[in-house]
Amino acid sequence: MQASADTSSAPTATPYVLVADDDATSLCFLGDALHQLGARVALSPGGISALEQAQTEAFDLLILDCRMPDMDAMSVLRHLRHAPDARSASSPTVASSAELDANQQRTLLAAGFHAVLLKPCTLKDLQDVLALSSAGPGNRPLLDDARALNASGTPAVMQALRGLFYQELVNIDREWDDLSQDAEALEARLHKLRSSCGFCGAAALSEHIASLQSHLKLSHRGVMLPLTAFRQSLRQTMAALQAS
Structure with missing residues (x-):
């Protein structure tokens, strides 16, 4: 490797x-x-x-x-x-x-x-x-409230953090065409986003980020990156946040 x-x-x-x-x-x-x-x-x-x-x-x-x-x-x-x-x-x-x-x-x-x-x-x-296997992300919940509450402390703080998190997902989705062609910019956004996932309990998206980061770290940039699965998970998480 x-x-x-x-x-x-x-x-x-x-x-x-x-x-x-x-x-x-x-x-x-x-x-x-x-x-x-x-x-x-x-x-x-x-x-x-x-x-x-x-x-x-x-x-x-x-x-x-x-x-x-x-x-x-x-x-x-x-x-x-x-x-x-x-x-x-x-x-x-x-x-x-x-x-x-x-x-x-x-x-x-x-x-x-x-x-x-x-x-x-x-x-x-x-x-x-x-870490490249497909066994992880599909078994994680979109939103883990218990995990988010443990990280944020109170329901009010959790909801406030999730509001900011939702806006970040919207921004990434809007900028996706450019980000998907720029490995360095994508890596930087993923690093920040994964921390936010932890605070907000976005378990499934966090696993998809980990998978994508693993591909990028292996230096196989632009080749068979799991971009479609990541973006689908991102949009599913956005929908879950809107419904919560």
């Missing part, structure tokens, strides 16, 4: 991860390490069997070796993305390899991989890619 993510960005639900690798040692290490990090793991010794599993099971994350002899990671991803009935057709996918130069990494990212995992890797590297 090229950078590490904040450990708070790791998913809180139990992610279900598919690991495909034709090297038995790598497969064993990745499986055991992901178990240690709290994931549920399915192992595949090749690309064809990985594709079959991804078609029939809903995984939160796929980690695919680039050089499996029967079907490489690129081919698995291409087949999966063109199989709308596959249960893992839109799951975040990571390409793994022991040898990739910068151009090869860019090619993989442009093809639709969310990240590149360079082997040998560490537990921290795997924690970073695990």
